[in-house]
Structure formats: C-alpha cells, structure tokens
Amino acid sequence: MDKTNVMRLLDVKKIKYEGFEYPPEITDGESVARELNEDANKVFKTLVTVSDKREYAVFCVPVCATLDLKLAAKAAGFKSVAMIKQKELEPLTGYIHGGCSPVGMKKRFKTFIDTSAQNYDQIYVSAGKVGRQILISPTDLAKLVEARFAPLCAE
Secondary structure: OOOOHHHHHHHHOOOOEEEEOOOOOOOOHHHHHHHOOOOHHEEEEEEEEEEEEOOEEEEEEEOOOOOOOHEEEEHHOOOEEEEOOHHHHHHHHOOOOOOOOOOOOOOOOOOEEEHHHHHOOOEEEOOOOOEEEEOOOOHHHHHHHHEEEOOOOOO
C-alpha cells in the first residue's frame, strides 16, 4: 500500500497508526465502516464549517452521527457555524470530499473531536484519500492536530 501524505506525516512524528484500504467507490461513512468490519461509532468523518465571522473550524464525528451545528459553534466559541460548500473544501484544506483528514490540512484550523472518541483506544479517520483510512489513538490524533474533545453530535 502506498503511503498518503497523512501517513508520511505520522511517520515523521513517530505516531503509531495502521493504514487501511477499501474500494474508492464506497463513499458513505457507514458503508466504509461495514467494509472495515467495524462499528460505525468508531469510524469518524471530518467536517469543515465556517462561522458567521468567516472563521473555519474542523469537526470529527462518528460516520453514523450528525454534527449538531449549535454544539459545534459552542465548542468553537462562535455564534453560529454552517457547513462549507463542497467546492470550497479542496482549495481550503487540500482534500476532496470523501478524503478529508484532520491531519495535514493546508492550514491549521480550530479542530474538535466528538467526546465519544474517548470511548475507544483507537478510531478511524481518513488517511487523506478516498479509499484510505488510518486507525489511530484519539489522544495521539488530538495532540497532533491540537484538537479538543467536545460533545458535537445531535442526540
């Protein structure tokens, strides 16, 4: 398996992870979880939002959950947040839809991981390419991207 930029970055920082591949035509998170033979609560999607003041923030939530925009805004200290438009994703982060990782974005944004990640020794996040995931300790991930844990999901 060739390494993605995310994997190379983790290697340089000597952070333990395991890489996984799945067919790139599988694009929805719950199908990715099934393909990995994992609980969908352990597989996290990376979402990028913009605030009322045009500030960006990144949120990692389980693929089977919905980001609660009110909780997200509260966590980030913004009045409100909205999902960015799909066409803005690549110019902003360097990643395409379905392959967005919290690791290795073009710029560093405020980043938050749903508190449910702390229930697991390791979680899956995108390895920065469609069809690729990494399994990593949520604590290591949070340290690397300077993320905070916060409740982010609609009940």
